[in-house]
Every structure is written in structure tokens, then in C-alpha cells.
Amino acid sequence: EVQLVQSGAEVKKPGESLKISCKGSGYSFTSHWIGWVRQMPGKGLEWMGIIYPGDSDTRYSPSFQGQVTISADKSISTAYLQWSSLKASDTAMYYCARVSGGVDYWGQGTLVTVSS
Amino acid sequence: EIVMTQSPATLSVSPGERATLSCRASQSVSSNLAWYQQKPGQAPRLLIYGASTRATGVPARFSGSGSGTEFTLTISSLQSEDFAVYYCQQYNNWPWTFGQGTKVEIK
Numbered sequence: 510e511v512q513l514v515q516s517g518a519e520v521k522k523p524g525e526s527l528k529i530s531c532k533g534s535g536y537s538f539t540s541h542w543i544g545w546v547r548q549m550p551g552k553g554l555e556w557m558g559i560i561y562p563g564d565s566d567t568r569y570s571p572s573f574q575g576q577v578t579i580s581a582d583k584s585i586s587t588a589y590l591q592w593s594s595l596k597a598s599d600t601a602m603y604y605c606a607r608v609s610g611g612v613d614y615w616g617q618g619t620l621v622t623v624s625s
Numbered sequence: 626e627i628v629m630t631q632s633p634a635t636l637s638v639s640p641g642e643r644a645t646l647s648c649r650a651s652q653s654v655s656s657n658l659a660w661y662q663q664k665p666g667q668a669p670r671l672l673i674y675g676a677s678t679r680a681t682g683v684p685a686r687f688s689g690s691g692s693g694t695e696f697t698l699t700i701s702s703l704q705s706e707d708f709a710v711y712y713c714q715q716y717n718n719w720p721w722t723f724g725q726g727t728k729v730e731i732k
Contacts, residue, residue: 544721554669554712554723570720604668604726611659611674612678618668625632 511535513543513605518584520622521595528591529619531605538586539563542608545579545590548618550599559608560585595623627651627715637732642698643645646727648713653693657717660698663726664709672711678702703729716723 513514516530531543544559560571569579581588588605604617606612628651638644641730648658656676661669671680674687676696686701700707715726 530655553726554663554714556723559719559721568719608716610678611680611714612661612669612672613671613674614679615668615670 510559510623511607511609511614513614515554515603515605515619517618520619520624522625523595523597523622523623525595525620526591526593527595528589529603529621530591531616533586533607534589536607539583543588544612545608546575546604546606546612547601548604553580554604557590562586562588589610594614595621597623597625599623605625626720627654627712627718627722629713629715629722629724631711631713631727633727634725635728637730638703639732640705641702642732643705644703644729646698646700646711646729648691648696649696650694650696650715654717656692656697657668657715658689658691659716660687660712661712661714662707662709663712669712677704700729 512534523602539562542559547555556570557573558579560567560579560581562583566571578591600623605616607614630649632647658676661672663669677689688699690697710726710728712726
């Protein structure tokens with residue numbers, strides 16, 4: 510069974526750093542793109558970026574380029590999304606997603622709350 | 626960046642009725658178009674990919690059509706569990722982009 514299991518909810522202060530994770534299982538982790546999708550409270554879905562764990566090829570949406578870093582450790586089948594300096598506007602639900610003709614599997618989401 | 630525009634923003638439908646949701650792309654995305662359903666507090670669920678192919682386990686009452694810039698998701702007879710928000714998404718060109726969503730609510 511394919512599963513993407515994300516790390517738990519986070520509460521951070523503005524300016525703090527954060528790295529959240531997404532562990533894949535039940536499939537060949539290195540053979541599918543993994544992406545990150547943001548959903549701000551009460552809003553729609555936004556692609557942030559994607560990574561191909563097989564060779565770490567990474568692409569960012571222009572809106573998120575330079576704002577976050579996406580990485581993957583194929584030895585432990587885990588993808589990451591990280592911030593070096595959080596802002597209140599980063600408060601959102603973040604989903605990881607396996608790409609295969611659209612997104613066929615989603616993580617359960619990680620809620621990130623940034624508040625002073 | 627390709628802009629995806631969904632209409633209407635909200636669709637009020639009675640159970641058992643047909644629902645037709647539209648999605649327009651600002652430039653051709655060929656058939657690289659997916660539809661998702663999202664219920665409150667849940668991750669999205671893939672319904673349709675390749676514009677018209679139902680994902681595994683998706684009931685036959687969901688159908689997708691279109692190519693190029695105009696796409697449609699049809700729910701032939703709405704069930705109570707179908708009231709949700711629906712998103713289209715193109716994956717023809719990076720950055721991939723979602724439409725803003727159509728909320729299907731009970732009339």
C-alpha cells in the first residue's frame with residue numbers, strides 16, 4: 510500500500526527556521542516526483558515545488574523560489590520542505606504529494622502555525 | 626504561468642441531480658488535466674487524470690471531458706458524499722497550477 514506520512518503540526522515564531530518531512534512507503538521512492546502543495550486557511554491549493562528523489566532534480570514555482578528549500582533523502586525515502594526564516598504569512602496546511610499523471614497519493618498534511 | 630479558471634465558484638445542486646463544473650486554461654494544456662475533490666479537514670483526492678480517465682476506485686458517476694483549454698467535470702447524479710470543493714489542475718507546463726475551486730453545495 511502506497512503511503513505518504515508527514516511530520517506533525519508545528520507552532521513557530523516569526524523568524525524561526527523549520528523543516529517538515531514526508532516519508533514514502535509501499536512504492537519505489539526514487540521513481541516518482543514528489544511535490545509540496547500549500548493551502549492557506551480557507552483558500553485553494555498552490556504548488557510550491559517538486560523533486561525527483563532519484564537524481565534530486567528540483568523545480569520551484571516562481572512564487573516560492575528563494576522562500577523555501579525542497580530536498581529528499583532517498584536512503585530513507587523522505588522528502589523535506591524547509592524555511593530559514595518563517596513569516597506569519599507562512600501559516601498554512603502543507604501537503605506532500607506523489608505525482609503520477611496528476612497527484613495520485615497525498616500525505617495527511619502538516620499544519621504550520623507562525624505566530625508571535 | 627498557465628492560469629486555470631473554474632466556474633462557477635459555487636454550485637447549488639439537489640441530491641440526485643446532475644452537476645457540471647467547468648475549467649478553462651489560459652493556454653493549451655493538451656489532455657494533461659486532473660480533477661480533485663476535497664472535503665473539509667481532508668487532503669484532496671484524485672478523481673480524474675488525463676482529462677477523462679477515472680482514478681482507481683472513483684465511481685462511474687464522475688466523468689471528465691475536454692482537451693486543449695476547455696474541460697468539464699460531470700457528476701451524473703449527486704450523492705450526499707459528493708458535496709465538497711472540486712479543483713482542476715494542469716500538469717502540462719511547470720509550474721503546475723490549480724484552479725481556484727468550485728464548491729458544490731446542497732440546494
